[in-house]
Structure formats: structure tokens, C-alpha cells
Amino acid sequence: MLSCDELERYHRQIMLFGEAGQEKLKSARVVIAGAGGLGCPVATYLAVAGVGHLRIIDHDTVDRSNLNRQILHWDMDTGRAKTESAGKKLQAINPDIEIEEARVRINEETAPGLVRDTDAIVDAMDNYPTRYLLNHLACKFGIPLFHGAIRGFDGQVTTIIPGRTACLSCIFPKAPPKEIFPVIGVTAGIIGLIQANEVIKYLLGTGELLENRLLIWDGLHSILEEINVERDQSCIECSQLQSDPMEKVK
Amino acid sequence: MIVRIKAFARFREIIGSENTLDLDEGTPVLGALKNLSAGSKDFRDACFDREGTIASHVVLMINGKRISGRDRESMVLHDGDELAIFPPVAGG
Numbered sequence: 001m002l003s004c005d006e007l008e009r010y011h012r013q014i015m016l017f018g019e020a021g022q023e024k025l026k027s028a029r030v031v032i033a034g035a036g037g038l039g040c041p042v043a044t045y046l047a048v049a050g051v052g053h054l055r056i057i058d059h060d061t062v063d064r065s066n067l068n069r070q071i072l073h074w075d076m077d078t079g080r081a082k083t084e085s086a087g088k089k090l091q092a093i094n095p096d097i098e099i100e101e102a103r104v105r106i107n108e109e110t111a112p113g114l115v116r117d118t119d120a121i122v123d124a125m126d127n128y129p130t131r132y133l134l135n136h137l138a139c140k141f142g143i144p145l146f147h148g149a150i151r152g153f154d155g156q157v158t159t160i161i162p163g164r165t166a167c168l169s170c171i172f173p174k175a176p177p178k179e180i181f182p183v184i185g186v187t188a189g190i191i192g193l194i195q196a197n198e199v200i201k202y203l204l205g206t207g208e209l210l211e212n213r214l215l216i217w218d219g220l221h222s223i224l225e226e227i228n229v230e231r232d233q234s235c236i237e238c239s240q241l242q243s244d245p246m247e248k249v250k
Numbered sequence: 251m252i253v254r255i256k257a258f259a260r261f262r263e264i265i266g267s268e269n270t271l272d273l274d275e276g277t278p279v280l281g282a283l284k285n286l287s288a289g290s291k292d293f294r295d296a297c298f299d300r301e302g303t304i305a306s307h308v309v310l311m312i313n314g315k316r317i318s319g320r321d322r323e324s325m326v327l328h329d330g331d332e333l334a335i336f337p338p339v340a341g342g
Contacts (some may be wrong), residue, residue, distance in 0.1 A: 038342045126342035151339035154259040172338050173318070174306035181341035188342075216258055216336070221267065225258070227336065228314065 002026065006096055010050050021204050022050060026097075028203045029053040031115050033106060033134055034124035035082040036060075037069040037183060038148050041192030042122050042199070044072065047090045049200055053098045054090065057114055058082040059105040069185035106130050116141055120199050123147045123168075124192070128175030135160070135168035139237045146198050148191045151181045153219030155191035158229070159198045159210040163241035166212055170232040187219055251275050251329035253282055258336040264292045273327065279310060280323040282333055296337060309336040 002010075002019055010022050028051050032039050035058035043054060060082050062073040070082075077085040083101035090099045104110050106125075115121050115137050123145055125131050131147070138145035138160060145160040147168060160167050194215065201207040214227045233239055255269040271285055283304060287294035299305045303323065310317050311334040317325055327333060 034342050036342055124342050126340065128340060148342070149339045150341045151259070152263075154339050156259075156339055172307065172309070176307040176338050176340050179340070181339070183341055218259070218262065220263070223267075227309075227311070227334075229316065232318075 003096070006050065009094075009096065013049065017204050017206060021206075024203055024205075025050045025200070026052040028120070029055070029118045030120045030122060030199060030203075031055040031057065031118045032122045032124055033057050033114075033130070034126065035070070035072065035086040036066065036124060036126060037150060037185070037188030038192040038195065039122070039124035040070045040072040040086065041189050042124055042148075042196045043086060043090055044093065045193060045196040046199060047094045047097060047099070049196075050094065050097060051199075051203070053100065055100040055102055055114065055118065056083050056086050056090075057102040057104060057106060058086075059103055069183055069188045071185070071189070106133065108133065111137055115143060118143060120202060121145045122195055122199060123149075124195070126181075127178060128172070131168055132175070136237055138162055139167055139241060142241075144202055146195045146202075148195045150183055150187045150191050152183060153187055155187050155217040155219070156214055157191050157194045157198075157210065157217070158214045159202070161209070161211060162238060164211065166229045166231045167235060167238040169237045170235045171214060171229045173232070184219070187217070190217055190219065251277075251327070253277075253327050253329075254332040255282070255286065256332055256334040258334070259339060260296055260337050261293070261335050264290055264296060275329075276326055278324045278326050279312075279317070279333060280304065282327055283335070297335070305337075307338060309338065310334070311336070 014022050030051050032043050035056050062077045062080050062085055064078050072086040072089045081103050083103045087099045087101040121143055139162045142162050148157045212229050214229050216225045253271045257265050313332050
């Protein structure tokens, strides 16, 4: 049940998808893996949209070199845990939602407990080993994974529905080399907001998701292109999953 | 034969978004990319590993269809083909 304050706060979007849609957002639990360049815009826009429970995971502290893109962290936050810095801002932006700060490193031991009870996993990481771990758990638990990655003025984003779409290992069987990547904040903003938009559509059950479509953003030329991707029948992560999740229901 | 090269992300920065190559009939994917790397060390460093094979993370497509597996380097190109090259990005 939405409160009077919530009805007022979300009035303009309730015009779009009704109180029933807002209730869906309110009852949703979303985990955001990473409170960095991508995690900050994703978390901000899911918070203002009224997603009821956001779990923000990051083990790191705020460094001054983060501030060109990690918009929830301000100069005064340097040295503070990213989860605390982000959590305080998000709670101030929207006091009606629950923010859970998980200051922990994502690894094989911690990750299952962090994602298992959620409706959506947002990949806001900066490395492929952790992304592959999130993808593994998304496939194992049947939770959608919203992938985004950036470098410089370039970005990529797709939505993975286990059993229905190509998973991260199908699309990128081999990780690119690790690097200290150059980046401009707007790239993180653009890709992060597409991820947030995908999460909101998924939770509402509306629109068309980026299923089997890898969106590629070229900020230098202002071009958004799409590559079709498909499931790898020999994928170690998802080839055993049923092709149509609805078959489980029948 | 004429083959169009469509580059994304870092590759686009190095060689531009679209190039056409005039290649001998039967040139494989590896040959086309070596041709491009002959004129650009940056392209060679970004596209190939130390052993001179196409870096495993680089995504390749011919006419919009993903090509993968060990034999992707030896796949033969045909006149009018479009070879797309995309390096996934990793940052967040």
C-alpha cells in the first residue's frame, strides 16, 4: 500500500504505469554490485524511482580520482567507505526506501548470500572475473543480470535473462586484459542510466528489454549501435538451462 | 575483392569507423586484420596478442554474424563482406 507521501512523490510516474506498477517497484529487491562510476547513477535513479530495497555492495573507499564520475561521492567523502557515502546520499534522496550497505568484497564465498534473495542483479563492476561470478550466480539462481561496462567515451550494455538470452559467458567467453581504464563521467552516466531503465522495465514487466542485444555507445561520435548476440549451445554457464522459463510452469 | 571493415570502440579510435580493403580473393580474416595492422602499430597492439594471433577477447562478426572458435582466423572473406571488430570494454 502506498502512503500519501509516496503517491505524491511518484505522481508523475504513476501517470505512466499506475499504482500497481509503483507497488511492484516498492516490493522489489535489487542488488547493485559496485558503487563506482556505473553503480552511482544506477543507484540514484532506482532510488528516486522508488525501488523498495537497494543493496549496495562495494569494499572500497572513496579516492579523489573517483570524483570525476562517481557522482554519489563528493570531495568531503574522500577516505570514507563507498557504501556509506552512497548510502547516506541515497537515503537523503529518498527516505521512503531501504538502503542496505554491504561493505564486502565480492567473491565466491560472499556473493551467493548477497544476490540470492534479490529480484535483479546490476553489474556495475570494473573487472570481468567478478562479472563472470555474478553471471554464474545469475544463471544458477535464475535472476536477471543487467550488464554494463565503460572505457573512455565508449560503453556497452545488455540485459541477461538466464535461460532465455545469451549470458555474459556466451557474449564474452574471454575477458579483455585488465587495465587502469581512462573514462569520462558522462559515459558512466549514459550506460548506468540505460541499465537502470532496463531494471525498471523488467520490474514493471513493460517495454522491450535488451534481450540478446548488445547496445554499444560511442560517445565521441554520438552513435548508439546494436549487435545481436545469441546463446552458445556449449556455454559452461547457461547451456543446461531451459530455453523457455515458462516451460517450468507448464 | 573489396571487404568493408567496421570498427567499434578502441578500434574505431585507431582506424576510423569504416574502412574498405582491397584484398586478394580467398583472403582469410587473419589476413584482413594483418593488412590493417601493417599500417598501425596501435591497431596491432590492440588486436593481436604476443604470439601474433587475434586476441581472444576481440569479438569478430562477418556480415553481422558472430564468428568464434579456433577457426575464426582462417574463415575466408568474400567480395562485399563486412568484417566487424569489437573489443569489449571492462571498466565500471
